[in-house]
Amino acid sequence: MLQKSYDENAVIAALNTILETELAGVVRYVHYSFMVFGHGRIPIVSWMREQANEAMAHATQAGEHITALGGHPSLAIGKLLESHKHDIDQILHEAMEHELAGLAAYRALHALVEGKSVTLEEYARRMIHDEEIHVTDVEKMLRRPGKLEPAR
Secondary structure, three states, rough: OOOOOOOOOHHHHHHHHHHHHHHHHHHHHHHHHHOOOOHHHHHHHHHHHHHHHHHHHHHHHHHHHHHHHOOOOOOOOOOOOOOOOOOOOOHHHHHHHHHHHHHHHHHHHHHOOOOOOOHHHHHHHHHHHHHHHHHHHHHHHHHOOOOOOOOO
């Protein structure tokens, strides 16, 4: 049996936050995909549904890590606040808020396990990488055509 040099309860709590955040991502992105209208609908809906599927895969990974540590995966879902403004820019701003929350959750996990668990550290690093790419993608989608300057 492996000797753990980290606070297992804190790690399980961090993983549950990730699980809840990713499950909220599933709900958000599926909902957003229903609310897209106009000539750019098909590629935007496709991207949003890909994000929902990826969030489900990430939630599953978090749940597997939780149970591997002997923890109980949360049944809660993270923040689902919606502005009820369904233009693409507003939806993307809400998506950005969600992606930044996910990034913060993975960084919190990384801080707990850095140098203490290769498996959990590499998992956190890989997810931070993925979330940073999502933030960059959303930020680029928020830019006006022809503009190189970041939108935020």
